[in-house]
Amino acid sequence: MTFEPKIVGFLCNWCSYTGADLAGTSRIHYAPNVRVIRVMCSARIDPTFVLKALTDGADGVLICGCHPGDCHYSEGNYKMMRRYPLLKKLLADYGIEDERVRLEWVSASEGQRFADIVNDMTERVRALGPCSVKTDLATDMAER
Amino acid sequence: MAAKKLQLAIYWGAACGGCDVSILDTNEFILTVDEVADIRLWPIAADGKYADVEAMADGELDVVIMNGAVRNSENEHIAKLLRQKSKIFVAYGSCAYMGGIPGLANLASRAEIFDCAYLNNPSIEPGNRTVPLTEAKVNGYTLELPKFYDRVYKLDQIVDVDYYVPGCPPQPDQCKAAILALVAALTGQADPPPKGAVVGAFERALCDDCKRTKTEKKVTRFYRPWEIMEDPESCLMEQGILCAGSATRSGCGVRCPNSGIPCRGCYGPAPNVIDQGAKLLSAVSSIIDSKDPDEIDKILEGLPDFTSFANRYSIPASQLQRSHRK
Amino acid sequence: MAIRANLKLIEELERYGAQDVSNCYHCGNCSATCPFSSDHSIFPRREMRMLQMGLETKLESSLDPWLCYYCGECSDDCPRDAEPGETMMSLRRWLTARYDWTGISKLFYLSWKAELLAIIIVALLAGAGFLAAGFLLGGGDISVYNGENAFLPAGESWYGLPTGTGVHLFDWILAGVLVFFLSTNCMRMWWKTMGRDKSVKVPPHLYIAKIFSLPWNFMSQARYAKCDRKRPWAIHLVLMLSYVTMLVLIMFFLERMAAGPGVDWKVHVFGLLATVGLLATTIFAMRGRVKKTESQYKHSHESDWMFLILLVVVASTGFLQFALHRSGLDVAANIAYVVHMMAVVPMLLLEVPFSKWSHLAYRPLAMYFNEVREEAATAAEKSAVPLGAAQAA
């Protein structure tokens, strides 16, 4: 059986989640690999969420927020924009491949864009193969 | 009351020894300890052999205070042994609590460490390919060395820990307080702290005790401590000096910031925080004063090796625990 | 080079009968309904626009107004009641005035009083002239209608003059004058519309090639038949044919027409038919204009009324004298004849070259020119190497 990546998506309520809903109402088909978790704003997305997803077995994490300047909370997405590069540094230091975690801006009207992003990311992560964090930690505890 | 003396053992795992010294730093208090307790094992100060411990009955020791992380099979073995022989097992110091400085090695694999330490290192004479083996035959004798694990474990990843005393090292007063609390509990003078409690530290982050004045924070540039003359009055973070204080449990007495050095987080995460480094990351990046991705990257260049700073004492305790590089 | 707009032009046209032109907001409905509007000439919309913007020269050189027969559909379909049909009509009047070098057309169109006065004067002169001719010249007998000493002999040799002259001679002189004015104005029309237009290069042979369209359009009104509404065309056709029949009869068969007593059916049947045709159509038209039954009748310029009234008078008096003469009342017939001529002369002398009538020349010419120009245009397009083709090659 082919490897089906598990991707956790953190979407802001106002733009990206609505955009994902729009993809639905417009019946735009896309890969079923992303499991969406709704937060009010991308600014709510705590780096520990991303790490938690990886340690619990996610192969990828997709973060979506309003386009810069369009935040429902006027500036929330800029906070995510600032955390992201530092988070990527940290992940790199822990040996997590770059493409496993991704930040995208998706507006409420960009159903198609959301679908494209999901498809693209799914393929990239599929190419990377499974993320080993969960199994690594399990084996650490089992044998030394 | 002339109750039977408490049975106490103090031991170390992968550690620098500073924790033992910190206990000695309680000065004459240690004599008081001696009055109420028999110190059955404490390599740095008293004698005692593994055999003696192995000979003990399970739970014979009232309290074991173990510092240091688990880096090799010997650490694991003795930790398990002491746990078995003790009623209360205390993880003492940052290494025991979170993996500590040795835990930094988790960002590299054993192979990488050996390569750097024994093979490709300028201080090694050319041609010398000596690497530690768990077993070696030397003129008829078999020498054994503990197995060097692929990663560092914090103590409770190996054995069940009752209490934690954070710090690198724990401050003598805190150490005192912790020991007194345990004695009080064991002699029935007070309720024991809840299992798993962090003793000898406070419930808030370091800033609570930091004397520097704090205002709203916006950072446009980060400095290494030696790059600027820090203003002793105001918050280091606000001066652009990366300080882990806001993400670190208080209890140390704010020694570093008080002496102009940013907090490095040895007391571990604040309560309710599962990853000290990630939380510091979130806070520090959020206050960058820019909306332009390129400018943000530029500002972040001021934070070289952020990971090792943010998780300096807590990589084995962090969510990812170690490098997952293939 | 920018064209200077004459913002006052619209007012000038209003004096020729244009109405509500500025209401137009160029939806193009008018051109959409008009069967004659083509890619080459998108009228009436184009004319409405040029008029609003006061592009005088462009309007003057436009043939479009003549290509319209005023079926009235455009006006009916106009969402802004901008009366494009009436605009085209007034443009025809304006153009007529522009073509006419004597300035008489302009005078007539701008002042019906002047026109009426001129008609009356000419009528009186004509009347006087004929009476004089009858009594003094020939000393003819008013009780005699035709024959040797007729009051106004139609054709026989007359007081020493050669045979085939008499009133007939007068006809011809009249025709000559008319043709002179009309043709010179037609020349001016050609110059304004074709001659000075440098946009399309027209090779002379095209004029010959297309010449047949002139008589054809003139006689058949074939183009008018293309209008969605057939009745106006039918009426116009009948009117026109009757008129032409009459003209031919008078110019070439006057003797036989006048001769009597008794009815020379071979000739008179045409005369009678023409008379009926003329009377029927003009009366229908007048009724229409009074009652405003159809949109082309909604707005009536004074010149329209003069045209109709004169026609009715001419036709009726013509028939009257015919009837009186046939019933042997020659005196009355002669009087009726003079009255008839009092209408005929101003009609031919004033109305035909200078007023509404002139369109009998301008319209067929315009169609002719238009065909020539379109031919030339298409030829030019063909000869020019199309871009696409060049790349394809």
Place this chain on the structure above:
Amino acid sequence: MEDLKIGVYICNCGTNIAKVVDCDAVVESAASLPGVVVSRPYKYMCSNPGQEMIVQDIKEHGLNRVVVSACSPRMHEPTFRKALQNAGVNPYFLEMANIREQCSWVHEDGAQATEKATSLTRAAVLRVAQHEPLERRSVDMCKNLLVIGAGITGMTAALDLADAGSKVYLVDRADRLGGNVARVDLTAPYLDSARDMMTERMTRVVEHPNIEVLLNSEVEDVSGFVGNFQTTIISKPADGKGTPTKVTHDVGSVIVCTGYKEFDASRITHYGYGKLPNVVTSFEFEKMLRAGRVETKEGKAPQYVAIVHCVGSRNMEFHPYCSRVCCMTALKYAQEVKSAVPGAYVSDIYIDMHAFGKGHEDFYRRSSEVKTLFLMYAKNDYPVIRKAGPKDDCEMLIEVNETLSHETIEIPADMVILMVGMEAREDSGEIARLVNISRDKDGWFIESHPKLDPVATTTDGIYIAGGCQFPKDIPDSVAQARAAAARILGRIAKGKLDIDAVFAEVDEDHCSGCRMCNELCPYTAIEYDAEKKRSHVISALCKACGACVAACPSGAIAARHFTDRQIYAQIEGVLA
């Protein structure tokens, strides 16, 4: 806490979900999750019987948590929360899994869709187990009102509320009431006098016992939250001499009606504004009309008057948007010129004629009936105005590429009126910061929802009306003013303000007062208490974005209903 009794409901949504997702399989797997006592499918959960089913189960099985896997929570979360409430369960004990918009409608493969629906439902179950009962709280609503800007909009809003018994503070920087409309002569499309309108408003405002007019005044500070703002106003003495006075007032709401400013015509060189004496702006022409003298600088009555539309509007170079009032105003000028100078020829040079309003099309028709020459030019292809030669019978010539005729023509003109567009005032940024609302790229204030909530802003209790939101005519401005007034009166009528139960909370036992969060709040809802050395959240101001929660380095801030624990549970759920 009593043990969990979770009810799980999988909606088929007719066939919308069921045709792709195997709902029964989802029901089955959900049934085996910890704490789940009821797990059922139903055709339409949002239907009355569907909701009734939940209520029944709550009664029978004593459910204390409910998960509905159906459409997007953005659709029906309120519906099901209500259902819980009706059954006496805290509405926040509901969690929805979106298995329609984000599952059955976007996936073809039944197996994978079912697996996804299952894991989303599992996540919802794990999450709901972590939910806490939340109560909406209510605060007092102060009746008083601050209106910034005393134009037609501000005065109308002020009067509506003052009539209803609120104390209104009407502030304007200018030394007079009336704003821009006070500069207008007649108004389109009914040609009634702006002056009459304004006089009526102004006298009422000035005489109204409940309205305190503060001219030459600026709002220095607005703090607090909806229903409970404190505002500081600085008034310069009317004569300009002497020291400014500072007053503070408590108000419950603020209406921003700061209006617009006109486009500076000299920025478009083609029109020679400032160089050619008889090229005037619409407002300069209004002045002539008000003075009743339409004449050139030389004092002659103009024979030719040209009106140029979209000056500064609808072009790439300056403002891409339409200023919305210029077309009708231009038509008004056409008619007013005709009545002032009967013989005059008016040409109206426009891009498109925007006659969308009530009575506008008729007005357009009437203007063409007075023989206005309408000339159309293409966007970004400006007409060019130049001085006429000595032989011309006019002062100026305007060259236009006329698109309806495809002719390049020259229009004579003795006077040219430039229909200058509207643009945001320079101080709009300042105002935005003052009341903490946002502006779009052109500087106009942004409304809370362009269609459904046009006068509210993202800051609760702050409303926008009139030209400061976007160019609009008097009827629209007045409509907005009254809409804002109505919104506020509605709240005043309730007396108390319901505050959403979802907001951020600082756990003071863990807050170290590091002040990392202070600067992060877009609503300035985080206050630092210097005495206690703690930060705390003013819940009424908080919009629950969670920025501070994620940023708090010591995990001392919790986002109600979006706590770390709840989201961790959700993560475990989708990955289990």
